[in-house]
Amino acid sequence: MLSRTADNLYWVSRYMERAEFLARILDATARLATLPAAYGGAGNEWQSVLLTAGAAEAFEALYDEPTERNVTEFLAFSPENPSSIRSCFERARSNARAVRTALTGEMWEAINGAYLELRRYDPKSMSREEFARFLEWVKSASLAFDGSAYRTMLRNDNYWFSRLGVYLERADNTARILDVKYHVLLPENETVGGSLDYFQWSTILREVSALTAYHWVYRESLKPWLVADLLILNRQMPRSLASSYENIVRFLDEIGRAYGRQGVSQRLSRTILARLENTRIEDVFRGGLHEFISGFVADNAKLGSAINDQYLV
Amino acid sequence: MASAFDEMNGADGEIREAYAALKRWLDTAPPDHLALRRSQAELFFRRIGITFAVYGDSESTERLIPFDIIPRVLTKPEWTRLEEGLVQRVTALNAFLADIYGPRECLKAGIVPEDLIYRNAGFRPEMVGRPVPHGIYCHIAGIDIVRVGPDDFYVLEDNARTPSGVSYMLENREVMMRLFPELFTENRVAPVENYPDSLLATLRSVAPKTAGRDPVCVLLTPGQYNSAFYEHSFLADKLGIELVEGSDLFVREDVCYMRTTEGPKRVDVIYRRIDDDFLDPLAFRPDSVLGVPGIVSAYQAGNVTLCNAIGTGVADDKAVYSYMPDIVKFFTGKDPILNNVPTYRCREKESLSYVLDNLHELVVKEVNGSGGYGMLVGPHATKHQIEDFRRKLKTAPDGFIAQPTLALSTCPTFVASGVAPRHVDLRPFVLSGADKVRIVPGGLTRVALKDGSLVVNSSQGGGTKDTWVLDA
Structure with a gap:
């Protein structure tokens, strides 16, 4: 297939996944911001969500204060933020349109529908309740796209590149959620695992739709290392780094087999997966969660550029 | 009429x-x-x-x-x-x-x-x-x-x-x-x-001649912002050939390749929907970003x-x-x-004077125009439009033809x-x-x-x- 087609499919998936991630963290932040200080409301939630999204610098170039209004506008609607929900949908559609025939009709309709629907939302006159509904809608649009890809695409390289985009983006997003919450939200005088950050950890789980899953898996009250275990190492958890990498390795192997050739991407992805498989959560905390996550995010980005060099240009 | x-x-x-x-x-x-x-x-x-x-x-x-x-x-x-x-x-x-x-x-x-x-x-x-x-x-x-x-x-x-x-x-x-x-x-x-x-x-x-038994054909489009892009993607799909943009192709030693996920793949026939001017920045318009540098030379080499x-x-x-x-x-x-519509070539003196005398009955077209632009339909035109065309015709008669309004x-x-x-x-x-x-x-x-x-x-x-x- 054309490299550009693969590239477009890969980015369509990444943008749709990213839009959902943004909706989830905005939703969680709005919830967290309403908590009284004694329960974990730290007052800097809107600053923290910018860091989670990796968008603090771009934000500061455009706005003065990280108020609720400014941040939601920036992350959800701003055309000047290349990673706002709006920009994600627009870019996904533009990429999809360029490779229209490589998508199934259902996928196109999911993306085009989201893009057209987005125009109906007017950020200026939006109440909190409407904004919450908007975020719900973004999640369902992304789910519709994901489901249509899963259910309608032929299992060939079109599909594999599209899935690679999903899992690379998802791994990056999960890692970011863990990292930023751990360091930004926890007040300095509070010990890790103390009672105060209970709500912060439950918010993290909520962001990734894993609060119920946590209880099923661990049957315990919230413990930071178990939350980290769930999101980093647990292969049953579909958003975990380990699960994302199982999928990445699988799809890269499919591509390698179909083309009769392996390369840097295959080797690197297996190395990262092996590292995740051979790590215990105690090791993660001993070396420092932040250090572990930073290393992972860098590795994930390295794999992204290896895939790019090997297939997409 | x-x-x-x-x-x-x-x-x-x-x-x-x-x-x-x-x-x-x-x-x-x-x-x-x-x-x-x-x-x-x-x-x-x-x-x-x-x-x-x-x-x-x-x-x-x-x-x-x-x-x-x-x-x-x-x-x-x-x-x-x-x-x-x-x-x-x-x-x-x-x-x-x-x-x-x-x-x-x-x-x-x-x-x-x-x-x-x-x-x-x-x-x-x-x-x-x-x-x-x-x-x-x-x-x-x-x-x-x-x-x-x-x-x-x-x-x-x-x-x-x-x-x-x-x-x-x-x-x-x-x-x-x-x-x-x-x-x-x-x-x-x-x-x-x-x-x-x-x-x-x-x-x-x-x-x-250099192509094998199964020649590789592609459709070259200026991209999704072209007004006919729908047609390009529609046809590529029906033909079962790749829809490529200029940047998907490259020329090495006078041979044209497309960039694929499996490496370069040789291309034999290009159904191009890009105008000559934009086809190759090395041969035609140097500012064209739609084309493929070197494609004209590969074409001339017969590859x-x-x-x-x-x-x-x-x-x-x-x-x-x-x-x-x-x-x-x-x-x-x-x-x-099949006959032509009778046509007056404004470059010819006698035709020009006939055309100028009968502008209100004729259709005047720019020699290089298309899409219905740059055209005067005499019987439906205003006085102002007719005078406008009269001026244009006198300045550059070579650029126009005229036909009876059919x-x-x-x-x-x-x-x-x-x-x-x-x-x-x-x-x-x-x-x-x-x-x-x-x-x-x-x-x-x-x-x-x-x-x-x-x-x-x-x-x-x-x-x-x-x-x-x-x-x-």
Whole structure:
């Protein structure tokens, strides 16, 4: 297939996944911001969500204060933020349109529908309740796209590149959620695992739709290392780094087999997966969660550029 | 201007044979049935995505081209004659191009004035003395035909560069067959759905000698912001070939490759929908980001075939058009089956003075214009517009031709007030391969939806119709 087609499919998936991630963290932040200080409301939630999204610098170039209004506008609607929900949908559609025939009709309709629907939302006159509904809608649009890809695409390289985009983006997003919450939200005088950050950890789980899953898996009250275990190492958890990498390795192997050739991407992805498989959560905390996550995010980005060099240009 | 010939009611008001079944259907179908079907047709076009460009980034840069649900009907004998005329004309067109980039016999014989060729914007000196594979220049031609009477068909324009519209021909039929299956049991309509197969066979037939048994063909598009992008992606999909942009291709040692996930893959035939000017920044416009650097040199080396060839624009120039009857005769040795619309060349002194005296009755066209722009329709023009053109004609007469305002034939069309006659033209698509010339029966009928309007271009409020050639 054309490299550009693969590239477009890969980015369509990444943008749709990213839009959902943004909706989830905005939703969680709005919830967290309403908590009284004694329960974990730290007052800097809107600053923290910018860091989670990796968008603090771009934000500061455009706005003065990280108020609720400014941040939601920036992350959800701003055309000047290349990673706002709006920009994600627009870019996904533009990429999809360029490779229209490589998508199934259902996928196109999911993306085009989201893009057209987005125009109906007017950020200026939006109440909190409407904004919450908007975020719900973004999640369902992304789910519709994901489901249509899963259910309608032929299992060939079109599909594999599209899935690679999903899992690379998802791994990056999960890692970011863990990292930023751990360091930004926890007040300095509070010990890790103390009672105060209970709500912060439950918010993290909520962001990734894993609060119920946590209880099923661990049957315990919230413990930071178990939350980290769930999101980093647990292969049953579909958003975990380990699960994302199982999928990445699988799809890269499919591509390698179909083309009769392996390369840097295959080797690197297996190395990262092996590292995740051979790590215990105690090791993660001993070396420092932040250090572990930073290393992972860098590795994930390295794999992204290896895939790019090997297939997409 | 004489009153127009109506293709259903004829000259004397008696329903013509070809339309008999259709007329019965129109008379018996309840009006709200037609209205319902029309809205279903529109829904269908939106769903399949012909409206892609409609929701452009600036909201309304493009629209849905209106589709009229009443088909235009041609009989088998009418079509047979048109087909013979089209084959003859396109064969002559290709021979003419091979001649002016080769031995120049027709210039030596004085059939066409030399300066009209050498000073022509569409003439490409790069092509002189460089034969193209199988001697074919114009592989895909769209010949615009107008009708003024039962047996009077004229060629209005030869589109020899990158004619578009064939996707509408195919989609219009698809919609009609879905919405009105009953009509197709009453009328035996020749199918058009084999067009993509014919096009692919044409492209494969002109592959260079270096190609293997299974030549790699691609469709080169300027990209998704081009107004015909829908057609490009539609055709690539139907042909089962890659839809490439300039940046997907590269040339190394005069061989053209496309970038794939499995590495470079050699390309043999390029159906390009990019104009000559933008094809290769090394050969033509250096600021073109749409093209492929080095593609012209690969083409000249005979390692890749371009469809259409470079430099075909010289043959669809409106000034050259006026010489087409002589060109046809010179190269085929026979009288043209299809005539030209009588044309005044404003470059000739006597013609110019006639044109200037009769501007209010004539259609004046820019020699290099297309899409219905840069055109004066005398009988419908304001005084101001006429004076404007008079000035232009006096300053640069070489840039214009003029033709009598033809009473284009009309066909019944479903409009707001009901069924009414509207003017139409016809664009059949003629495919010239190494083995033969292929034409699917019919073509794209364009209709001027405004009452009395003669301009059928979609950019000026025109619509389209399904075109039937009855097979019995």
